[in-house]
Amino acid sequence: MNKEPVSRELFDEVMVPNYAPGNIIPVRGEGSRVWDQEGREFLDLQGGIAVTSLGHAHPGLLGALQEQSEKIWHLSNVMTNEPALRLAKTLCDHTFAERVFFANSGAEANEAAFKLARRYAWDHFSPDKHEIISFKNAFHGRTLFTVSVGGQQKYLEGFEPAPGGIHHADFNDLDSVKALISKEKTCAVVIEPIQGESGVVPADPEFLKGLRKLCDENDALLIFDEVQTGVGRTGHLYAYEMYGVIPDILTSAKGLGGGFPVAAMLTTAKVGASLAVGTHGSTYGGNALACAVAQKVIDTVSQPEILKGVSERSEKLRQGMLAIGERYGVFCEVRGAGLLLGCVLTDQWKGRAKDFLAAGLEEGVMVLVAGADVVRLAPSLIIPETDIDDALERFETAVKKLAQ
Numbered sequence: 001m002n003k004e005p006v007s008r009e010l011f012d013e014v015m016v017p018n019y020a021p022g023n024i025i026p027v028r029g030e031g032s033r034v035w036d037q038e039g040r041e042f043l044d045l046q047g048g049i050a051v052t053s054l055g056h057a058h059p060g061l062l063g064a065l066q067e068q069s070e071k072i073w074h075l076s077n078v079m080t081n082e083p084a085l086r087l088a089k090t091l092c093d094h095t096f097a098e099r100v101f102f103a104n105s106g107a108e109a110n111e112a113a114f115k116l117a118r119r120y121a122w123d124h125f126s127p128d129k130h131e132i133i134s135f136k137n138a139f140h141g142r143t144l145f146t147v148s149v150g151g152q153q154k155y156l157e158g159f160e161p162a163p164g165g166i167h168h169a170d171f172n173d174l175d176s177v178k179a180l181i182s183k184e185k186t187c188a189v190v191i192e193p194i195q196g197e198s199g200v201v202p203a204d205p206e207f208l209k210g211l212r213k214l215c216d217e218n219d220a221l222l223i224f225d226e227v228q229t230g231v232g233r234t235g236h237l238y239a240y241e242m243y244g245v246i247p248d249i250l251t252s253a254k255g256l257g258g259g260f261p262v263a264a265m266l267t268t269a270k271v272g273a274s275l276a277v278g279t280h281g282s283t284y285g286g287n288a289l290a291c292a293v294a295q296k297v298i299d300t301v302s303q304p305e306i307l308k309g310v311s312e313r314s315e316k317l318r319q320g321m322l323a324i325g326e327r328y329g330v331f332c333e334v335r336g337a338g339l340l341l342g343c344v345l346t347d348q349w350k351g352r353a354k355d356f357l358a359a360g361l362e363e364g365v366m367v368l369v370a371g372a373d374v375v376r377l378a379p380s381l382i383i384p385e386t387d388i389d390d391a392l393e394r395f396e397t398a399v400k401k402l403a404q
C-alpha cells in the first residue's frame with residue numbers, strides 16, 4: 001500500500017486544477033473539531049458544506065457503518081436490499097413522499113428529478129410540455145443538465161451546446177415566472193427554498209405559495225432542490241415544512257449521509273410512476289452501506305430535540321456573528337435559517353468573502369463563502385455550544401486582524 005507522505009503541493013502535480021484547495025490537509029475529525037497533518041486544531045463551521053450533519057466520527061454513524069460493512073456492501077439493482085427499503089420507508093413516513101429514488105450526489109438526484117418531470121409530462125400531456133423554469137443564480141449541480149438548469153451562465157462557459165427548453169426567472173419575483181410559464185410547454189418549476197451557493201438567499205413564503213398555485217394552474221410539477229436545506233439544516237427535517245408548501249418532487253443529498261455519499265429523490269406515487277422499469281437507474285444508487293448510514297442520520301436528525309437544538313444553536317451563532325459584524329463593520333445582515341447562515345459583507349468589504357475564509361483558517365476556524373460577498377456557515381447540527389463560543393472567539397480574532 002502506498003503510504004508515502006503527501007503534501008498540498010502534490011495536488012498540483014496529480015489532480016486536475018478544477019479546485020483551489022487551501023494549504024492545510026485535515027487528517028482527523030471528532031465532533032466539530034478537526035486536526036491537520038501538523039496537529040493544528042480547527043473548529044469546523046463548514047461541515048463539509050452542509051454535509052457532516054452530525055459532525056465527524058459520530059459514534060452512531062460509525063456503528064451503523066461498521067455493522068452494515070460486516071453484512072453486505074452492495075447488490076446490483078437487479079436485487080433490492082434491506083437498508084435501502086428501510087430508508088425509503090423512513091423518508092416516506094417523515095415527509096409528503098410516497099416513492100423514493102436513490103442516487104449518490106445532489107446533481108444526480110436533480111438529474112433524476114428533471115428527467116422524471118419531463119417523462120411525467122410526456123406520459124400525461126404531450127412531448128411539447130418539456131420546458132423547465134428555474135431561477136437566476138440557482139445552483140443544482142455540475143452535470144450538463146443540472147448546470148444548464150442552474151442559473152449561473154459562467155458554469156456553462158465552454159461546455160455548450162447545453163440541453164434546451166430551460167428558462168430562468170428572477171428569484172422571489174412571481175411575475176417573472178408568470179411571464180414564462182404555460183400549460184402547453186412547462187413541465188416543471190425548480191427552486192432551492194434557500195439559494196445556497198449564490199449567497200444564502202431565502203425564498204419569501206408568499207413567493208413559494210404563489211409558485212405552488214402557478215404550477216397547479218399550469219399542470220406543472222414543483223420541484224424543491226433541498227440538497228443543501230434538507231435533513232434538519234433549517235431546524236425542520238426539510239425546509240418545505242417551514243414554508244408550508246408541499247412540492248411534487250424533492251431532492252436531498254449533502255447532509256443525508258452525514259459524509260457518506262448518498263442522495264434521494266422523493267416524490268408522490270402518481271408522479272413516481274413515470275420512472276417505469278428501465279427508464280432510469282444508477283449502479284450505486286441504494287448502496288447498502290450508504291443507506292445504512294443515512295438511516296442513522298435520519299433517525300437521529302428527525303428527533304424533535306435535535307431539530308429544536310438546531311434553532312437554538314442558530315440563534316447563538318447568528319447573534320455572535322452579528323455582534324462581530326457590528327463591532328468591526330464587516331457584516332450588515334445575517335440571513336438564512338437554522339444552521340445555514342449567510343453573513344452579508346458591508347459595502348466596504350464587498351467582494352472579499354474569501355479573505356475571511358483565509359483569515360479564519362489562520363486562527364483555527366473553518367468558515368465557507370457563498371459567492372464573493374457572503375461568509376457562509378453550515379456546521380454540524382449538533383455542534384456543542386462551547387464549540388460555537390470558541391469558534392466565534394477565533395473568528396473575531398481573525399476579523400480583528402483583517403480589519404486592522
Ligand SMILES: *Cc1c(COP(=O)(O)O)cnc(C)c1O
Pocket residue numbers: 104105106107108110139140141142192196197225226227228253254
Ligand atoms: C451542492 C448542491 C447541489 C449539487 O450536489 P452535488 O452532490 O455536488 O452534486 C445541488 N443543489 C444544491 C442546492 C446544492 O447545494
